[in-house]
Amino acid sequence: MKTELLAPAGDMARLKTAIIYGADAVYFGGKQFSLRSRASNFTLDDIREAVKFAHSYNRKVYVTVNIIPHNGDFEGLEDYLKKLEEYGVDAIICASQAILSLCKKVAPKLEGHVSTQQTTINTAALQYWKDKKADRVVLGREVDLKQLKEIAGQADIPLEVFIHGGMCANYSGRCTISNMLTNRDANRGGCAHSCRWNYHLWHNEELLDREDYMFSMGSKDMCAVSYLNDLLDLNVASLKIEGRMKTAFYIACIVKGYRYLLDCYEKYGHISDEQLLKGQSIIETGTNRDSFPGFYPGYSIEEGQLYNLTQTASQNFVARVMKFDSEKMEAVIEVRNHFRKNDTLAVMNPYTDDCAFKVCAMFDMDGNEVEIANRPLQLLRIKVPVRVNEYTFIRLIRE
Ligand code: SF4
Incomplete structure:
Protein backbone atom coordinates (compact mmCIF):
# COMPACT_ATOMS: atom_id res chain seq x y z
CA MET A 1 0.00 0.00 0.00
CA LYS A 2 1.35 3.42 -0.96
CA THR A 3 1.29 5.89 1.90
CA GLU A 4 -0.95 8.85 1.18
CA LEU A 5 0.04 12.49 1.62
CA LEU A 6 -2.98 14.30 3.07
CA ALA A 7 -3.17 18.09 2.97
CA PRO A 8 -5.55 20.68 4.42
CA ALA A 9 -7.67 22.99 2.28
CA GLY A 10 -9.18 26.17 3.72
CA ASP A 11 -10.92 27.06 0.46
CA MET A 12 -11.13 26.04 -3.19
CA ALA A 13 -7.96 27.87 -4.21
CA ARG A 14 -5.97 26.15 -1.48
CA LEU A 15 -7.56 22.80 -2.34
CA LYS A 16 -6.47 23.14 -5.96
CA THR A 17 -3.00 24.26 -4.88
CA ALA A 18 -2.62 21.23 -2.59
CA ILE A 19 -3.62 18.86 -5.36
CA ILE A 20 -1.49 20.48 -8.06
CA TYR A 21 1.53 20.45 -5.71
CA GLY A 22 1.14 16.73 -5.06
CA ALA A 23 -1.27 15.88 -2.24
CA ASP A 24 -2.88 12.46 -2.67
CA ALA A 25 -5.90 13.57 -0.68
CA VAL A 26 -7.28 16.79 0.79
CA TYR A 27 -9.49 17.49 3.77
CA PHE A 28 -11.67 20.45 4.63
CA GLY A 29 -14.79 21.37 6.54
CA GLY A 30 -18.26 22.18 5.34
CA LYS A 31 -20.25 25.12 6.67
CA GLN A 32 -21.75 22.91 9.36
CA PHE A 33 -20.63 20.24 11.77
CA SER A 34 -16.94 21.04 11.41
CA LEU A 35 -14.19 22.55 13.50
CA ARG A 36 -12.22 25.49 12.15
CA SER A 37 -15.49 27.25 11.42
CA ARG A 38 -13.47 30.35 10.59
CA ALA A 39 -11.38 28.57 7.94
CA SER A 40 -13.43 29.68 4.90
CA ASN A 41 -15.43 26.46 4.99
CA PHE A 42 -17.03 24.97 1.90
CA THR A 43 -20.70 25.19 0.91
CA LEU A 44 -22.37 22.05 -0.44
CA ASP A 45 -21.90 23.40 -3.99
CA ASP A 46 -18.21 23.96 -3.24
CA ILE A 47 -17.94 20.40 -1.96
CA ARG A 48 -19.42 19.05 -5.18
CA GLU A 49 -16.95 21.12 -7.22
CA ALA A 50 -14.05 20.08 -4.97
CA VAL A 51 -14.84 16.39 -5.42
CA LYS A 52 -15.06 16.83 -9.19
CA PHE A 53 -11.71 18.62 -9.30
CA ALA A 54 -9.91 16.17 -6.98
CA HIS A 55 -11.31 13.08 -8.67
CA SER A 56 -10.27 14.42 -12.09
CA TYR A 57 -6.70 14.14 -10.73
CA ASN A 58 -7.46 10.78 -9.12
CA ARG A 59 -7.10 12.28 -5.62
CA LYS A 60 -9.40 11.86 -2.64
CA VAL A 61 -11.57 14.24 -0.64
CA TYR A 62 -12.30 13.95 3.07
CA VAL A 63 -14.80 16.24 4.78
CA THR A 64 -14.42 17.00 8.46
CA VAL A 65 -17.61 16.42 10.44
CA ASN A 66 -15.64 16.67 13.61
CA ILE A 67 -17.62 18.69 16.12
CA ILE A 68 -18.16 17.12 19.52
CA PRO A 69 -21.93 17.34 19.25
CA HIS A 70 -24.31 18.36 21.99
CA ASN A 71 -27.96 17.26 21.76
CA GLY A 72 -28.93 20.33 19.73
CA ASP A 73 -26.18 19.82 17.14
CA PHE A 74 -27.72 16.92 15.20
CA GLU A 75 -30.38 18.81 13.26
CA GLY A 76 -29.74 18.45 9.54
CA LEU A 77 -26.83 16.05 10.01
CA GLU A 78 -28.52 13.06 8.37
CA ASP A 79 -29.34 15.03 5.20
CA TYR A 80 -25.86 16.51 5.19
CA LEU A 81 -24.20 13.08 5.32
CA LYS A 82 -26.46 11.83 2.53
CA LYS A 83 -25.46 14.83 0.38
CA LEU A 84 -21.75 14.17 0.98
CA GLU A 85 -22.26 10.59 -0.13
CA GLU A 86 -24.26 11.68 -3.18
CA TYR A 87 -21.50 14.12 -4.22
CA GLY A 88 -18.87 11.40 -4.09
CA VAL A 89 -16.91 12.53 -1.02
CA ASP A 90 -14.55 9.68 -0.12
CA ALA A 91 -14.70 9.90 3.67
CA ILE A 92 -15.78 11.95 6.63
CA ILE A 93 -13.44 12.65 9.52
CA CYS A 94 -15.51 12.49 12.69
CA ALA A 95 -14.76 12.82 16.38
CA SER A 96 -17.98 11.35 17.70
CA GLN A 97 -19.18 7.77 17.92
CA ALA A 98 -22.72 9.06 17.37
CA ILE A 99 -21.77 10.71 14.06
CA LEU A 100 -19.82 7.65 12.89
CA SER A 101 -22.80 5.37 13.64
CA LEU A 102 -25.22 7.69 11.88
CA CYS A 103 -22.92 7.90 8.86
CA LYS A 104 -22.66 4.12 8.58
CA LYS A 105 -26.45 3.89 8.76
CA VAL A 106 -27.54 6.64 6.35
CA ALA A 107 -24.53 7.08 4.04
CA PRO A 108 -22.77 3.71 3.95
CA LYS A 109 -20.62 4.52 0.92
CA LEU A 110 -18.78 7.20 2.90
CA GLU A 111 -15.74 5.95 4.74
CA GLY A 112 -15.62 6.99 8.39
CA HIS A 113 -12.23 8.17 9.66
CA VAL A 114 -11.94 8.71 13.40
CA SER A 115 -10.47 12.13 14.18
CA THR A 116 -7.38 12.74 16.27
CA GLN A 117 -9.71 14.37 18.81
CA GLN A 118 -10.61 10.89 19.99
CA THR A 119 -7.03 10.64 21.27
CA THR A 120 -6.65 7.07 20.03
CA ILE A 121 -3.22 6.11 21.34
CA ASN A 122 -3.46 2.39 22.07
CA THR A 123 -4.31 -0.87 20.30
CA ALA A 124 -7.41 -1.59 22.37
CA ALA A 125 -8.91 1.74 21.32
CA LEU A 126 -8.13 0.94 17.69
CA GLN A 127 -9.96 -2.36 18.02
CA TYR A 128 -12.91 -0.51 19.54
CA TRP A 129 -13.13 1.73 16.46
CA LYS A 130 -12.70 -1.23 14.13
CA ASP A 131 -15.64 -2.93 15.87
CA LYS A 132 -17.67 0.25 15.37
CA LYS A 133 -17.02 -0.04 11.61
CA ALA A 134 -14.54 2.83 11.34
CA ASP A 135 -12.45 2.63 8.16
CA ARG A 136 -9.40 4.50 9.43
CA VAL A 137 -8.17 6.04 12.67
CA VAL A 138 -6.19 9.25 12.93
CA LEU A 139 -3.88 8.58 15.86
CA GLY A 140 -3.40 11.13 18.59
CA ARG A 141 -0.25 13.19 18.15
CA GLU A 142 0.69 12.12 21.65
CA VAL A 143 2.18 8.78 20.53
CA ASP A 144 5.96 8.44 20.34
CA LEU A 145 7.72 6.41 17.66
CA LYS A 146 8.32 3.40 19.90
CA GLN A 147 4.63 3.24 20.79
CA LEU A 148 3.65 3.86 17.18
CA LYS A 149 5.77 0.92 16.01
CA GLU A 150 4.02 -1.34 18.49
CA ILE A 151 0.56 -0.01 17.62
CA ALA A 152 1.18 -0.22 13.86
CA GLY A 153 2.42 -3.81 14.25
CA GLN A 154 -0.81 -4.82 16.01
CA ALA A 155 -3.34 -2.61 14.25
CA ASP A 156 -6.07 -4.21 12.23
CA ILE A 157 -7.26 -0.91 10.78
CA PRO A 158 -5.54 1.69 8.54
CA LEU A 159 -3.71 4.42 10.48
CA GLU A 160 -3.24 8.09 9.76
CA VAL A 161 -0.54 10.05 11.58
CA PHE A 162 0.40 13.71 11.70
CA ILE A 163 3.67 14.86 10.18
CA HIS A 164 3.40 18.63 10.09
CA GLY A 165 1.63 21.68 11.54
CA GLY A 166 0.39 23.26 14.72
CA MET A 167 0.14 21.32 17.96
CA CYS A 168 -2.41 21.62 20.73
CA ALA A 169 -1.19 22.38 24.23
CA ASN A 170 -3.76 19.82 25.37
CA TYR A 171 -4.62 16.39 24.03
CA SER A 172 -5.71 17.49 20.57
CA GLY A 173 -8.84 19.53 20.82
CA ARG A 174 -9.77 18.27 24.29
CA CYS A 175 -9.58 21.73 25.63
CA ALA A 192 -9.28 31.08 19.32
CA HIS A 193 -5.85 29.45 19.82
CA SER A 194 -5.75 31.03 23.25
CA CYS A 195 -2.88 28.72 24.24
CA ARG A 196 -0.67 30.54 21.74
CA TRP A 197 -1.31 34.04 23.01
CA ASN A 198 1.32 35.91 24.94
CA TYR A 199 0.52 36.21 28.64
CA HIS A 200 1.99 38.26 31.45
CA LEU A 201 3.63 36.11 34.06
CA TRP A 202 3.16 37.03 37.74
CA HIS A 203 4.53 35.58 40.94
CA ASN A 204 2.29 36.88 43.71
CA GLU A 205 2.43 40.64 43.19
CA GLU A 206 5.56 40.60 41.10
CA LEU A 207 5.43 40.84 37.30
CA LEU A 208 8.08 38.48 35.98
CA ASP A 209 8.05 39.43 32.26
CA ARG A 210 11.09 40.80 30.67
CA GLU A 211 10.18 43.74 28.45
CA ASP A 212 10.43 41.67 25.28
CA TYR A 213 9.44 38.29 26.63
CA MET A 214 6.01 37.16 27.68
CA PHE A 215 4.72 33.68 28.40
CA SER A 216 2.80 31.42 26.03
CA MET A 217 1.37 27.94 26.58
CA GLY A 218 1.80 26.98 22.91
CA SER A 219 4.49 24.69 21.53
CA LYS A 220 6.55 24.91 18.39
CA ASP A 221 4.93 23.48 15.26
CA MET A 222 5.49 19.87 14.33
CA CYS A 223 7.79 18.98 11.44
CA ALA A 224 8.49 15.24 11.24
CA VAL A 225 10.89 15.21 8.29
CA SER A 226 13.58 13.52 10.39
CA TYR A 227 11.11 10.70 11.22
CA LEU A 228 9.78 10.22 7.71
CA ASN A 229 11.78 7.08 6.89
CA ASP A 230 10.54 5.47 10.12
CA LEU A 231 6.93 6.43 9.46
CA LEU A 232 7.05 5.20 5.86
CA ASP A 233 8.70 1.93 6.94
CA LEU A 234 5.64 1.36 9.15
CA ASN A 235 3.43 1.52 6.07
CA VAL A 236 0.82 3.75 7.69
CA ALA A 237 -2.09 4.63 5.39
CA SER A 238 -1.73 8.37 5.52
CA LEU A 239 0.60 11.19 6.56
CA LYS A 240 -1.31 14.27 7.55
CA ILE A 241 -0.44 17.95 7.35
CA GLU A 242 -2.32 20.30 9.69
CA GLY A 243 -3.27 23.86 8.70
CA ARG A 244 -6.66 24.67 7.23
CA MET A 245 -6.10 28.33 8.20
CA LYS A 246 -2.78 28.57 6.36
CA THR A 247 -2.13 30.39 3.07
CA ALA A 248 -1.93 28.84 -0.40
CA PHE A 249 1.82 29.59 -0.48
CA TYR A 250 2.32 27.71 2.78
CA ILE A 251 0.31 24.75 1.48
CA ALA A 252 2.29 24.73 -1.77
CA CYS A 253 5.67 24.70 0.00
CA ILE A 254 4.77 22.10 2.60
CA VAL A 255 3.07 19.75 0.14
CA LYS A 256 5.86 20.16 -2.42
CA GLY A 257 8.52 19.36 0.18
CA TYR A 258 6.80 16.24 1.51
CA ARG A 259 5.80 15.11 -2.01
CA TYR A 260 9.45 15.25 -3.00
CA LEU A 261 10.42 13.17 0.04
CA LEU A 262 7.67 10.59 -0.40
CA ASP A 263 8.59 10.20 -4.07
CA CYS A 264 12.24 9.66 -3.09
CA TYR A 265 11.16 6.93 -0.66
CA GLU A 266 9.01 5.28 -3.31
CA LYS A 267 11.83 5.38 -5.85
CA TYR A 268 14.78 4.34 -3.67
CA GLY A 269 13.13 2.59 -0.72
CA HIS A 270 14.81 5.05 1.66
CA ILE A 271 15.23 8.82 1.84
CA SER A 272 18.89 9.82 2.01
CA ASP A 273 20.21 12.55 4.32
CA GLU A 274 20.80 14.78 1.32
CA GLN A 275 17.22 14.30 0.14
CA LEU A 276 15.91 14.96 3.66
CA LEU A 277 17.82 18.25 3.72
CA LYS A 278 16.46 19.26 0.34
CA GLY A 279 12.87 18.40 1.35
CA GLN A 280 13.30 20.28 4.62
CA SER A 281 14.54 23.38 2.81
CA ILE A 282 11.51 23.35 0.46
CA ILE A 283 9.23 23.07 3.50
CA GLU A 284 11.04 25.90 5.28
CA THR A 285 10.42 28.34 2.43
CA GLY A 286 6.76 28.27 3.43
CA THR A 287 6.97 28.86 7.14
CA ASN A 288 8.65 31.13 9.63
CA ARG A 289 7.63 29.27 12.77
CA ASP A 290 10.06 27.23 14.84
CA SER A 291 9.50 23.49 14.59
CA PHE A 292 10.25 20.20 16.36
CA PRO A 293 9.34 16.57 15.54
CA GLY A 294 6.28 16.48 17.80
CA PHE A 295 6.18 13.63 20.31
CA TYR A 296 7.92 11.10 18.03
CA PRO A 297 11.24 11.26 19.95
CA GLY A 298 9.49 10.77 23.31
CA TYR A 299 6.58 12.06 25.26
CA SER A 300 8.36 14.80 27.16
CA ILE A 301 10.49 16.88 24.91
CA GLU A 302 12.06 20.18 25.84
CA GLU A 303 12.86 20.91 22.22
CA GLY A 304 9.19 21.63 21.55
CA GLN A 305 8.70 24.21 24.24
CA LEU A 306 8.01 27.71 23.11
CA TYR A 307 7.52 30.40 25.70
CA ASN A 308 7.69 33.42 23.47
CA LEU A 309 5.78 33.59 20.22
CA THR A 310 7.36 36.78 18.93
CA GLN A 311 8.53 35.81 15.47
CA THR A 312 9.40 38.07 12.57
CA ALA A 313 7.01 37.91 9.65
CA SER A 314 8.50 36.38 6.56
CA GLN A 315 7.78 38.06 3.28
CA ASN A 316 9.30 35.41 1.04
CA PHE A 317 6.14 35.12 -0.99
CA VAL A 318 5.95 38.23 -3.16
CA ALA A 319 3.60 37.51 -6.09
CA ARG A 320 1.22 35.12 -7.82
CA VAL A 321 1.10 34.52 -11.53
CA MET A 322 -2.12 35.59 -13.22
CA LYS A 323 -1.24 35.14 -16.91
CA PHE A 324 1.66 33.88 -18.98
CA ASP A 325 2.73 34.70 -22.54
CA SER A 326 4.93 31.79 -23.63
CA GLU A 327 6.20 33.54 -26.77
CA LYS A 328 7.54 36.53 -24.85
CA MET A 329 8.25 34.46 -21.69
CA GLU A 330 6.44 37.23 -19.84
CA ALA A 331 4.08 36.87 -16.88
CA VAL A 332 1.43 39.13 -15.43
CA ILE A 333 1.90 38.87 -11.69
CA GLU A 334 -0.18 40.07 -8.75
CA VAL A 335 1.96 41.71 -6.06
CA ARG A 336 1.54 40.36 -2.51
CA ASN A 337 4.67 41.64 -0.76
CA HIS A 338 7.19 44.26 -1.71
CA PHE A 339 10.30 43.76 -3.81
CA ARG A 340 12.45 45.95 -6.05
CA LYS A 341 14.02 46.04 -9.45
CA ASN A 342 17.35 44.11 -9.31
CA ASP A 343 16.12 41.84 -6.50
CA THR A 344 16.57 38.11 -7.02
CA LEU A 345 13.27 36.24 -7.16
CA ALA A 346 12.51 32.56 -7.67
CA VAL A 347 9.78 30.87 -9.63
CA MET A 348 8.17 28.09 -7.60
CA ASN A 349 6.33 25.48 -9.67
CA PRO A 350 5.11 22.08 -8.54
CA TYR A 351 7.53 19.16 -8.96
CA THR A 352 10.49 21.10 -10.47
CA ASP A 353 13.29 22.86 -8.61
CA ASP A 354 12.74 26.57 -8.03
CA CYS A 355 14.34 28.76 -10.67
CA ALA A 356 16.03 31.99 -9.55
CA PHE A 357 16.17 35.12 -11.70
CA LYS A 358 17.03 38.77 -11.36
CA VAL A 359 14.34 41.39 -11.89
CA CYS A 360 15.90 43.47 -14.67
CA ALA A 361 12.71 45.40 -15.39
CA MET A 362 9.02 45.39 -14.54
CA PHE A 363 6.09 47.36 -15.94
CA ASP A 364 2.58 48.23 -14.82
CA MET A 365 -0.37 47.44 -17.05
CA ASP A 366 -0.09 50.87 -18.75
CA GLY A 367 3.50 50.12 -19.75
CA ASN A 368 5.19 52.40 -17.18
CA GLU A 369 8.40 51.05 -15.70
CA VAL A 370 8.15 50.32 -11.97
CA GLU A 371 11.15 50.42 -9.62
CA ILE A 372 9.48 49.14 -6.44
CA ALA A 373 6.57 46.72 -6.28
CA ASN A 374 4.90 47.77 -3.05
CA ARG A 375 1.19 48.05 -3.83
CA PRO A 376 -0.63 44.88 -2.78
CA LEU A 377 -2.65 43.30 -5.62
CA GLN A 378 -1.05 45.57 -8.26
CA LEU A 379 -0.61 43.79 -11.59
CA LEU A 380 2.85 43.95 -13.17
CA ARG A 381 4.45 42.52 -16.27
CA ILE A 382 7.74 40.78 -15.74
CA LYS A 383 10.05 38.44 -17.72
CA VAL A 384 10.39 34.96 -16.26
CA PRO A 385 13.04 32.29 -16.99
CA VAL A 386 10.72 29.25 -17.18
CA ARG A 387 7.12 28.51 -18.07
CA VAL A 388 4.67 29.50 -15.35
CA ASN A 389 0.93 29.19 -14.74
CA GLU A 390 -1.78 30.18 -12.27
CA TYR A 391 -0.33 27.80 -9.66
CA THR A 392 3.13 29.36 -9.78
CA PHE A 393 4.33 31.36 -6.77
CA ILE A 394 7.06 33.98 -6.99
CA ARG A 395 9.23 34.31 -3.92
CA LEU A 396 12.01 36.66 -2.90
CA ILE A 397 15.43 35.19 -2.34
CA ARG A 398 17.01 37.05 0.54
CA GLU A 399 20.68 37.82 -0.10
S1 SF4 B 1 -4.79 23.76 23.23
FE1 SF4 B 1 -4.80 25.69 22.09
S2 SF4 B 1 -5.10 25.13 19.91
FE2 SF4 B 1 -5.68 23.34 21.19
S3 SF4 B 1 -7.91 23.57 21.47
FE3 SF4 B 1 -6.89 24.54 23.25
S4 SF4 B 1 -6.68 26.73 22.71
FE4 SF4 B 1 -7.15 25.58 20.79
Missing part, protein backbone atom coordinates in the same frame (compact mmCIF):
# COMPACT_ATOMS: atom_id res chain seq x y z
CA THR A 176 -11.78 24.52 26.86
CA ILE A 177 -9.20 27.30 27.24
CA SER A 178 -10.77 29.07 24.29
CA ASN A 179 -14.29 28.58 25.72
CA MET A 180 -13.19 30.07 29.03
CA LEU A 181 -11.24 33.03 27.71
CA THR A 182 -13.21 33.98 24.60
CA ASN A 183 -16.55 32.18 24.81
CA ARG A 184 -15.59 30.34 21.61
CA ASP A 185 -16.07 26.57 21.75
CA ALA A 186 -12.93 24.79 20.54
CA ASN A 187 -14.88 21.62 19.90
CA ARG A 188 -17.61 23.26 17.91
CA GLY A 189 -15.38 25.14 15.50
CA GLY A 190 -14.42 28.20 17.45
CA CYS A 191 -10.92 27.68 18.88
